[in-house]
Amino acid sequence: MANLFSSSIGRKFLMSISGLFLILFLIVHLTANSFLILDWAFGTETGQMFNAASHFMATNPLIKVVEPVLALGFAVHIIYSLIISFQNLRARGNQKYQSGNNTQGVEWASKNMLVLGIAIFAFLAIHIYDFYLKMRGYRPWHPAEVEFPFFGLTATGENAYTLVNDTFSHLWVVIVYVIGSVALAFHLAHGFWSAFQTIGWNNTLWLKRLRVISLVIAWIIGGGFSVIAVAQYLFF
Numbered sequence: 314m315a316n317l318f319s320s321s322i323g324r325k326f327l328m329s330i331s332g333l334f335l336i337l338f339l340i341v342h343l344t345a346n347s348f349l350i351l352d353w354a355f356g357t358e359t360g361q362m363f364n365a366a367s368h369f370m371a372t373n374p375l376i377k378v379v380e381p382v383l384a385l386g387f388a389v390h391i392i393y394s395l396i397i398s399f400q401n402l403r404a405r406g407n408q409k410y411q412s413g414n415n416t417q418g419v420e421w422a423s424k425n426m427l428v429l430g431i432a433i434f435a436f437l438a439i440h441i442y443d444f445y446l447k448m449r450g451y452r453p454w455h456p457a458e459v460e461f462p463f464f465g466l467t468a469t470g471e472n473a474y475t476l477v478n479d480t481f482s483h484l485w486v487v488i489v490y491v492i493g494s495v496a497l498a499f500h501l502a503h504g505f506w507s508a509f510q511t512i513g514w515n516n517t518l519w520l521k522r523l524r525v526i527s528l529v530i531a532w533i534i535g536g537g538f539s540v541i542a543v544a545q546y547l548f549f
Contacts, residue, residue, distance in 0.1 A: 321397070321400070324393045324396060324397055325393075325397060325511045326511060326512065327389055327393050328389070328390055328393040328394050328397065328508075328511075329507070329508035329509075329511040329512055330508075330512070331386045331387075331389040331390040331393070332390050332504050332505075332508050333505075333508050333509075334386045335383075335386055335387065335390060336501065336505060336530070336534075338383055338386070339497075339501075339534050340534065343533075343534055343537045343538060345363075345366045345367075345370060346363075346537075346538065346541050347537070347541065348362035348363040348365070348366045349363045349474070349477060349541055349544075349545060349549075350541060350544050350545075350548075350549070353548075353549075357462075359474070359549065360459075360461075360472065360474030360475070360478070361461040361462060362461075363473065363474045363477070364459060364461045364470060364471070364472060364473055364474050365461045365462060365463050365468070367448070367470070367471070367473035367474075368461070368463060368468055368470040368471075368473075369463075371448070371470075371471075387437075391430070391434065394426070394427075394430055395427075395430075398426070398427040398430075420502075420503050421499075422499045422500065422502050422503035422504075423503045423507070425499075426500065426503065426504070429496050429497075429499055429500040430500065432492070432493065432496040433493065433496050433497050433500055435493070436489070436490070436492075436493025436494075436496065436497070437493075439489060439493070440490075440493075443480050443486075444476065444477070444480070447476060448471075448473060448476070454476065456471040456472045456473065456475060456476065457471075457472045457475070458470065458471065458472070459471075459472045477545065478545060478549055481542055481545035481546050481549075482545075482546065484546065486542075487542045487543060487545075487546045490538065490539070490542040491539045491542060491543065493538075494534075494535045494536070494538040494539040494542070495535055495539065496535075497531075497534065497535045497538070498531045498532050498534065498535025498536065499531070499535075500531075501527065501530060501531035501534060501535065502527050502528050502531035502532075503527070504527075505523070505526070505527035505530055505531065506520065506523035506524050506526070506527040509523050510523075
């Protein structure tokens with residue numbers, strides 16, 4: 314067990330597993346955020362579907378259990394990615410200046426995962442500050458209460474939609490979110506297939522498939538978050 318935390322292979326394994334777990338979270342998060350624009354598609358009152366989704370996330374006991382696990386997943390992924398990145402830099406020494414970004418046959422994202430990770434971390438911090446801390450009562454926010462359909466019934470809860478809509482009414486915020494989402498897409502485009510390679514899916518046939526799947530998942534997630542932010546600014 315000690316080798317799992319101290320050896321290079323063990324650290325990569327933990328980073329890969331935590332990364333795959335976080336991708337599942339991103340898919341769920343994107344699904345919830347998609348309700349920001351689905352009211353228009355289904356002809357319901359603007360904000361109703363997102364308010365229902367937010368109410369579900371805030372009141373579901375399972376979500377409350379998952380949140381600390383999610384925080385742990387982020388911590389493990391960030392800590393071990395930093396350890397591995399700095400170990401690689403130290404091991405390469407002056408060679409990193411000789412090779413730089415001119416290394417042939419290596420993806421741009423692979424050579425810049427640390428930079429992308431730092432950009433994503435900054436994006437995450439902004440996102441938590443803008444939304445999570447307010448929705449959980451850690452920052453001042455006084456939303457009006459609204460009614461919305463909820464599993465065939467009518468529920469009453471916070472008008473979370475107004476918080477998101479107001480935040481994305483500022484162009485600079487939208488630009489920051491688009492940049493963060495694009496950085497996330499590049500990070501996932503390499504990280505997804507690389508994680509499977511680390512845990513053993515490294516034969517030639519599967520690696521080719523996983524590279525394609527990585528690109529699809531990466532740009533669905535990164536593009537999805539970008540489109541939602543831009544759509545809120547332009548149309549809602």
